[in-house]
Amino acid sequence: MTDDRAGRLIAAVRKHLGMRQSDLARAANVDQKVVSLLERGELARVSVDRFRRVCAALKIGPVLELRWRGGLADRLIDRGHARIVEAVVAELARLGWECVPEYTFNVFGDRGSVDVLAWHPVRRALLLVEVKTWLTDLQAMLSSLSRKVRLVPGLAAEERGWDRLALGTVVVVPDTRRNRSTVASHRATFDATFPAGTVNVRAWLRAPTSNLAGLWFLALRPESPTSRRART
Numbered sequence: 001m002t003d004d005r006a007g008r009l010i011a012a013v014r015k016h017l018g019m020r021q022s023d024l025a026r027a028a029n030v031d032q033k034v035v036s037l038l039e040r041g042e043l044a045r046v047s048v049d050r051f052r053r054v055c056a057a058l059k060i061g062p063v064l065e066l067r068w069r070g071g072l073a074d075r076l077i078d079r080g081h082a083r084i085v086e087a088v089v090a091e092l093a094r095l096g097w098e099c100v101p102e103y104t105f106n107v108f109g110d111r112g113s114v115d116v117l118a119w120h121p122v123r124r125a126l127l128l129v130e131v132k133t134w135l136t137d138l139q140a141m142l143s144s145l146s147r148k149v150r151l152v153p154g155l156a157a158e159e160r161g162w163d164r165l166a167l168g169t170v171v172v173v174p175d176t177r178r179n180r181s182t183v184a185s186h187r188a189t190f191d192a193t194f195p196a197g198t199v200n201v202r203a204w205l206r207a208p209t210s211n212l213a214g215l216w217f218l219a220l221r222p223e224s225p226t227s228r229r230a231r232t
Contacts, residue, residue, distance in 0.1 A: 007041035013058045014039075028057040080133045080174075085115055087218060088129055088172055092118050095205050097127065107151050114148055119162045125208035126153055126164035130171045135182040142193060145169060168212045169194075170201055175217035183215065190215060 001009075014024050014035075021039070025032040030050050037045050038054055055062045089099045103117035116129035128148055130141070149169055156162040171194060173179045183190050196204065196214030204212045 002041075003043040004041035006043060007039045010035075010054065010058065010060070011039040013060060017058065024054065024057055028053040030054060081115075081131060083220060084131045084133065084172060084174065084218060087220060088116055088131065092116070092127070092205065096120060096122065097205075103152070105151060105155055107155070110147065110151065112144065112148060112151075114152055117152065117156065119156070119160070119164075120208050123166060123208045124162075124164055125166040125168060126156055126162055127168040127170065127205075127208070128152060130169075132171060132173045134176070135173060135179055138186060138189060141171070145171075166208050166210055166212075168204060168208060168214075170212070170214050170216050172216045172218050175219045179217065 014021070019027070021035045022032050025035045028035075028050070030053055034046055034050050035054060037043075038051065043051060052062055085101055089101055092099050097118040097120050100117040101115070103114040105112060105114075114128050115131040116127075118127040118129065119125070120127070128145075130145055130148075132141070135141075149167075153164060153167060157164070194213050194215040196212050198215070198217045201212070201214040201216045204214070
């Protein structure tokens with residue numbers, strides 16, 4: 001959506017709701033000049049925070065869309081995620097797990113996917129792996145995982161005969177300063193929901209004899225220039 005079209009939408013919704021610019025400014029706790037700038041399509045002159053407040057006052061859901069060289073941006077983002085999945089699957093296979101990358105499900109319209117669904121046939125352990133390149137919306141992640149833990153074990157037992165004795169739920173993120181800082185800033189939340197750290201997660205993967213919920217900081221080797229060129 002162009003800036004001009006966004007401005008015209010804001011003005012149209014405001015008028016539809018019977019609001020004056022001053023009413024909208026008051027509801028969004030911004031100056032009326034901000035509303036005027038937005039409605040003229042001059043979004044570049046307004047801070048993102050004020051723009052979001054005006055949208056929230058109108059019940060408009062703003063969506064930030066970034067484009068770069070056609071679809072190359074999506075491929076760059078997906079490449080980082082794919083590298084983590086590949087590393088996780090390789091490690092799990094080495095430890096005797098059977099892996100299903102990108103396991104999808106749909107239960108009466110309740111749909112989603114698990115980045116890696118894994119089964120340890122000797123220990124009869126089921127593992128759900130959530131891969132994140134970085135930690136952002138924690139509440140959304142927790143809600144999504146809760147739904148997967150509720151639905152996927154039953155589906156795995158029904159579809160594949162994977163009737164587990166132990167269940168593991170592991171979030172895997174690259175071992176970066178940014179991710180560690182996020183975890184440190186939300187220490188109580190992570191301690192409550194993913195009490196097992198990297199060392200305990202890796203020990204459990206070798207001998208999964210009980211339920212586990214943990215956070216795995218994965219150290220990735222830097223990509224060589226040759227491998228980067230091969231993928232682009």
